[in-house]
Amino acid sequence: MAYKKVLTIQDISCVGQCSLTVALPIISACGIETCVLPSAVLSTHTAGFKGYTFRDLTEDMPAIKNHWVSEGIKFDAVYTGYLGSTKQIEYVEDIFSSVGSEDCITIVDPAMADNGNLYPGFDDAFVEAMKNLAGKAQYIVPNITEACFLTGMEYKTEYDKEYIQMLLDKLTALGCRNIILTGVSYSADKTGVIVLENGALSYYEHEKLSNSCHGTGDIYASAFVGALVRGKSSYDSAKIAADYTVECIKATAQEDNHWYGAKFEPVLIKLIEALA
Numbered sequence: 001m002a003y004k005k006v007l008t009i010q011d012i013s014c015v016g017q018c019s020l021t022v023a024l025p026i027i028s029a030c031g032i033e034t035c036v037l038p039s040a041v042l043s044t045h046t047a048g049f050k051g052y053t054f055r056d057l058t059e060d061m062p063a064i065k066n067h068w069v070s071e072g073i074k075f076d077a078v079y080t081g082y083l084g085s086t087k088q089i090e091y092v093e094d095i096f097s098s099v100g101s102e103d104c105i106t107i108v109d110p111a112m113a114d115n116g117n118l119y120p121g122f123d124d125a126f127v128e129a130m131k132n133l134a135g136k137a138q139y140i141v142p143n144i145t146e147a148c149f150l151t152g153m154e155y156k157t158e159y160d161k162e163y164i165q166m167l168l169d170k171l172t173a174l175g176c177r178n179i180i181l182t183g184v185s186y187s188a189d190k191t192g193v194i195v196l197e198n199g200a201l202s203y204y205e206h207e208k209l210s211n212s213c214h215g216t217g218d219i220y221a222s223a224f225v226g227a228l229v230r231g232k233s234s235y236d237s238a239k240i241a242a243d244y245t246v247e248c249i250k251a252t253a254q255e256d257n258h259w260y261g262a263k264f265e266p267v268l269i270k271l272i273e274a275l276a
Contacts (some may be wrong), residue, residue, distance in 0.1 A: 001031075004229050005074075007231065008222075009037040009092055009098070010081030010111070016045035017261025018215035019082050023222040027079075029268045030226030030275060035075065037064060037095070039088050047122065047214050048260060054143055061091045068099050073211035077105040079225045081218055082112075084121070086129040093133060105229065108137035109221040113145040116155040135175030139228070141221045143183045147171060161186070168196050180238050184219060193242050198236045204239045208248060211253050220245045230275055244271045 008023045020036055027034040039061070043053040080092055095105050110120050110130050133138045134150060144167070148155040152171035156163060164184060171179050178197045185191035185208060192205035196273055198244050221242045229239035247270050248262040255263070 001100045001231060003033060004034060004076040005033040005227065006077045006079060006229055007035045007037060007075040007081045007095075008081065009083070009095070010218075011040040011042060011084065013042045014047070015043065015260070016047075016215065018045050018218045019051040019253060022215055022218045023079070023081060023225075026219065026222040026264065026268070026271070027226045027229075029272055030223075030230055032226060037061060039082070040084050045214065045260070058085060058087050061088065062094075065095050065099060067090070070250050071098060073150070074101040075099055075104060076101050077107065077225065077229050079107040079109070079221070080133070081109050081221065083130075086126055089126075089129040093136060096136065105139070106137045106219070107141065107228070108134050109141045109217065109227050110134055110146045110150065111217060111221075113149050114143060116145055116148075116157075118149065121226060131174055133235075134171075137176070137178070139180060140171070140232070141180045141182065141224060142171075142178050143217060144181065147181060149251070150174065155256070163186040164194060168194065168201070178234060180224060180234070182242075184236065193238045195235045195238045198218045202235050204235065204242060206242055209246065209249050209253070211249060213249055213252050214250060214259075215244050215261045219248055219262060221263050226271070227275060232275070235247050240271070240274045243274065 006027055012020045024034050040055055040057050041055045080097055082090055087262055112119055131150055145155055147167045153167055158216045181194040184194050190205050191208040195202045220241045223241035224237050227240045247267040248264040251263040251267050252258055257260055
């Protein structure tokens with residue numbers, strides 16, 4: 001396999017096992033050179049911590065990109081996670097075209113919402129900008145809440161296959177070619193991932209755990225990117241990422257004091273084995 005180079009663009013939460021502190025080790029463990037473009041630096045993530053520090057790096061992003069262009073640096077894949085503003089989304093659109101290789105894979109995790117609500121600080125303008133970015137990506141990896149905001153559909157906790165198909169149809173209408181829709185659950189004890197690739201639909205169902213962890217969306221998306229760039233199919237990548245995320249949650253379940261993230265490091269070997 002050719003030695004691939006991935007660029008991931010998202011924030012650094014120094015403590016909290018999310019964003020770049022998840023993406024960098026997970027994609028690297030997949031045997032891929034992982035380069036980063038930090039959008040901000042926070043002392044911790046914003047869920048549950050108080051008094052965290054925040055430094056916005058928006059205005060550093062064009063200069064970093066321009067240096068890469070001057071050096072002739074290209075990336076085989078560009079993967080975006082949490083972006084903090086509409087301006088950052090505009091910069092990402094330029095990065096896709098200016099430093100992506102000829103066959104660059106672009107993956108957008110529209111990390112902006114969960115459980116029916118936008119994250120703090122996001123508004124309708126941000127959603128509109130994310131719609132545009134999602135429509136330009138080769139792959140998007142939303143949860144159901146994010147899919148609802150992108151499409152304007154009502155968020156539901158109970159739904160049927162017709163509802164999910166409507167979500168997929170509306171996402172496709174935005175220009176999204178390949179959709180990995182996470183957290184799709186048709187029963188109380190099961191959940192899964194919908195994969196829509198070039199019009200072909202598949203569903204991978206797995207056990208639904210009673211506990212949840214911060215950052216599992218970042219873990220999932222990063223494992224998906226690592227598997228995809230390694231040459232796995234979209235379905236196999238979605239399955240590998242789902243199984244790995246489940247293992248991370250299980251590894252964290254017995255520690256009440258580890259509330260701020262998932263213990264993904266001890267089970268990295270299982271991700272590596274799944275890629276063999």
